[in-house]
Amino acid sequence: LLNKLIESLLSIAPSGMTRVQTMACGSCSNENAFKTMFIWYRNKERGYANPSEQEVGTCMINQSPGCPDLSILSFMGAFHGRTLGCLATTHSKVIHKLDIPSFDWPIAPFPKLQYPLEEFVRENAQEEARCLEEVEDLIVKWRQKGKPVAGIVIEPIQAEGGDNHASPDFFIKLRNIARKHGCAFHVDEVQTGGGTTGKFWAHEHWGLDDPADVVSFSKKLLTGGYYHRDELQPDKPYRIFNTWMGDPSKNLFLSEVLNVIRRENLLEEVTRSGKALLQGLYALQTQYPHILSRARGQGTFCAIDACNDATRDSIMIKARNKGLFMGSCGEKTIRFRPTLVFKEYHVHQLLNILNDVLAEHK
Amino acid sequence: LLNKLIESLLSIAPSGMTRVQTMACGSCSNENAFKTMFIWYRNKERGYANPSEQEVGTCMINQSPGCPDLSILSFMGAFHGRTLGCLATTHSKVIHKLDIPSFDWPIAPFPKLQYPLEEFVRENAQEEARCLEEVEDLIVKWRQKGKPVAGIVIEPIQAEGGDNHASPDFFIKLRNIARKHGCAFHVDEVQTGGGTTGKFWAHEHWGLDDPADVVSFSKKLLTGGYYHRDELQPDKPYRIFNTWMGDPSKNLFLSEVLNVIRRENLLEEVTRSGKALLQGLYALQTQYPHILSRARGQGTFCAIDACNDATRDSIMIKARNKGLFMGSCGEKTIRFRPTLVFKEYHVHQLLNILNDVLAEHK
Numbered sequence: 001l002l003n004k005l006i007e008s009l010l011s012i013a014p015s016g017m018t019r020v021q022t023m024a025c026g027s028c029s030n031e032n033a034f035k036t037m038f039i040w041y042r043n044k045e046r047g048y049a050n051p052s053e054q055e056v057g058t059c060m061i062n063q064s065p066g067c068p069d070l071s072i073l074s075f076m077g078a079f080h081g082r083t084l085g086c087l088a089t090t091h092s093k094v095i096h097k098l099d100i101p102s103f104d105w106p107i108a109p110f111p112k113l114q115y116p117l118e119e120f121v122r123e124n125a126q127e128e129a130r131c132l133e134e135v136e137d138l139i140v141k142w143r144q145k146g147k148p149v150a151g152i153v154i155e156p157i158q159a160e161g162g163d164n165h166a167s168p169d170f171f172i173k174l175r176n177i178a179r180k181h182g183c184a185f186h187v188d189e190v191q192t193g194g195g196t197t198g199k200f201w202a203h204e205h206w207g208l209d210d211p212a213d214v215v216s217f218s219k220k221l222l223t224g225g226y227y228h229r230d231e232l233q234p235d236k237p238y239r240i241f242n243t244w245m246g247d248p249s250k251n252l253f254l255s256e257v258l259n260v261i262r263r264e265n266l267l268e269e270v271t272r273s274g275k276a277l278l279q280g281l282y283a284l285q286t287q288y289p290h291i292l293s294r295a296r297g298q299g300t301f302c303a304i305d306a307c308n309d310a311t312r313d314s315i316m317i318k319a320r321n322k323g324l325f326m327g328s329c330g331e332k333t334i335r336f337r338p339t340l341v342f343k344e345y346h347v348h349q350l351l352n353i354l355n356d357v358l359a360e361h362k
Numbered sequence: 363l364l365n366k367l368i369e370s371l372l373s374i375a376p377s378g379m380t381r382v383q384t385m386a387c388g389s390c391s392n393e394n395a396f397k398t399m400f401i402w403y404r405n406k407e408r409g410y411a412n413p414s415e416q417e418v419g420t421c422m423i424n425q426s427p428g429c430p431d432l433s434i435l436s437f438m439g440a441f442h443g444r445t446l447g448c449l450a451t452t453h454s455k456v457i458h459k460l461d462i463p464s465f466d467w468p469i470a471p472f473p474k475l476q477y478p479l480e481e482f483v484r485e486n487a488q489e490e491a492r493c494l495e496e497v498e499d500l501i502v503k504w505r506q507k508g509k510p511v512a513g514i515v516i517e518p519i520q521a522e523g524g525d526n527h528a529s530p531d532f533f534i535k536l537r538n539i540a541r542k543h544g545c546a547f548h549v550d551e552v553q554t555g556g557g558t559t560g561k562f563w564a565h566e567h568w569g570l571d572d573p574a575d576v577v578s579f580s581k582k583l584l585t586g587g588y589y590h591r592d593e594l595q596p597d598k599p600y601r602i603f604n605t606w607m608g609d610p611s612k613n614l615f616l617s618e619v620l621n622v623i624r625r626e627n628l629l630e631e632v633t634r635s636g637k638a639l640l641q642g643l644y645a646l647q648t649q650y651p652h653i654l655s656r657a658r659g660q661g662t663f664c665a666i667d668a669c670n671d672a673t674r675d676s677i678m679i680k681a682r683n684k685g686l687f688m689g690s691c692g693e694k695t696i697r698f699r700p701t702l703v704f705k706e707y708h709v710h711q712l713l714n715i716l717n718d719v720l721a722e723h724k
Binding site: 024039056062066067085095104243 | 405421429
């Protein structure tokens with residue numbers, strides 16, 4: 001079993017991370033990652049001493065200090081899952097959130113970049129600086145409120161929220177802010193992990209040796225789970241536990257998938273077809289500027305905005321009727337999520353169909 | 363796929379329930395069952411109208427009324443899982459709860475019955491009445507606090523909390539209290555479901571046609587999930603959703619397991635060996651009254667208390683060294699959780715080993 005873990009999940013561990021905890025789905029992964037950060041944070045606060053009698057007593061009845069008023073800072077537009085802990089950090093669609101009780105946790109703005117990037121260098125840098133400043137303000141404010149931020153959770157690309165990107169510089173500075181304020185830094189790679197950005201983990205594009213304290217995954221990894229740095233290992237067994245703790249059979253599948261990715265150099269393929277796809281999307285938005293804008297992407301993890309949601313939906317339906325299935329996210333975004341075997345000739349097929357649909361569009 | 367669901371999960375649906383939602387684990391099942399109850403409760407409150415602009419706006423930032431201050435009433439000693447929503451209803455062990463933020467939700471006492479039951483009929487009836495009264499008080503109090511109870515969640519036998527039983531009368535009255543106050547009634551059968559109590563669902567022992575609004579399961583069912591009454595079906599698709607929604611391969615396994623249960627009359631076997639096991643435990647506690655007490659059980663879902671936790675642990679280790687593996691729960695309880703193929707001759711093997719261990723015990 002350990003060998004299978006070494007061949008599968010541990011062979012792709014993010015930089016700086018030697019520990020992995022499997023879970024049955026993405027939400028459970030994030031829930032338990034949050035718990036890991038809370039446990040780590042409280043152990044720091046109490047100097048790794050045993051919990052007080054008061055903590056032991058109050059935790060059984062949901063009250064502080066045993067169940068402390070800690071928080072996780074998340075970003076507007078984020079999606080981190082739909083169980084109650086995760087949902088308190090999810091802010092992308094009403095349908096996810098409505099009617100479900102939540103926590104009073106801080107929510108920072110995620111940068112809204114202007115495209116094409118090369119024309120808005122100064123504006124985008126200012127926008128990212130504004131968001132980072134707000135993050136620091138919120139950390140201070142919530143500490144003053146008595147609900148300190150134990151961790152910051154972020155997607156390397158906000159997926160459900162509309163394929164919102166930020167620069168590596170933004171993430172590097174955010175990681176430093178987390179460190180400065182003693183918050184754990186949790187990168188949620190549930191959508192971005194597994195190779196579609198051209199690297200196995202999207203955070204590798206930031207170029208950091210120590211990119212995060214926790215990295216969670218699911219979907220393309222076939223099993224849910226999260227990696228973390230040694231320091232975040234809970235102090236006692238069974239603090240993070242459940243009946244199944246994932247499903248070991250998924251690791252067998254994953255190690256075969258990883259063999260194929262390596263043997264067929266699929267990450268290079270993704271980089272190549274991603275470039276062709278993005279170039280094609282640039283060309284389409286130049287040709288149809290009244291319909292399309294903001295083409296963006298990393299690897300084949302690409303997206304483009306329509307002028308409004310009705311147009312977006314109509315383009316998607318017409319394309320589907322011609323054999324091209326695309327997804328949507330955010331308010332008016334078309335998102336591309338091809339598999340890892342998506343080659344350059346598939347890109348041309350895709351662009352031809354999309355071009356036909358746009359040419360017919362009134 | 364639908365046929366497989368009909369052959370597996372739907373063929374064992376609790377009375378009054380026609381709908382099932384699969385999930386990947388027990389915690390996800392309870393989390394989503396809670397969400398289902400919150401959605402149902404809020405739809406009742408707003409008269410099934412569309413949400414207001416204020417609800418739509420506030421839900422994205424975790425605030426009321428969009429994320430309403432609703433609560434789930436649970437019982438001291440309960441275990442319903444370890445994700446943040448579930449954990450707010452779990453009150454069995456410190457290790458589960460410590461350091462994790464929680465909700466201010468009401469917690470009622472679970473009856474502490476005195477054994478042998480036939481000697482404490484009046485006292486136990488009073489104890490159950492006291493707990494039910496407290497439930498009603500808490501529902502009223504939390505409504506006044508502005509955090510109405512949307513649902514009550516309870517295990518038919520509190521398992522992690524120490525194998526705590528209550529009478530069918532207690533559960534029938536509790537179900538009526540839920541109905542009277544407009545709260546959903548959620549029976550968590552994650553530990554008790556699947557046949558070990560001698561019926562497929564432990565709540566069948568209550569003899570109700572309409573035992574619950576929601577019944578959640580996992581473990582022996584091989585997949586997580588929950589049944590619910592028609593009325594609790596969310597008003598829109600994708601309100602309850604995630605990437606995998608369980609794993610259909612588990613239903614294939616389950617339908618084969620159900621075939622074996624039926625073919626080999628395993629529920630009758632469980633009833634027979636459960637009776638023998640409980641009789642044997644009664645005999646042992648009569649023989650070793652300074653060590654054992656409170657033998658109790660339903661089917662083979664049996665337990666007995668040791669005089670203290672050190673004795674309990676020592677008995678368990680000695681028995682294990684003689685080939686008998688038992689579990690623990692609560693403070694000083696030994697619990698029995700044999701599989702469904704546990705026959706009467708296994709009971710005698712078990713009792714012989716346990717008798718040897720007790721005879722040697724100083």
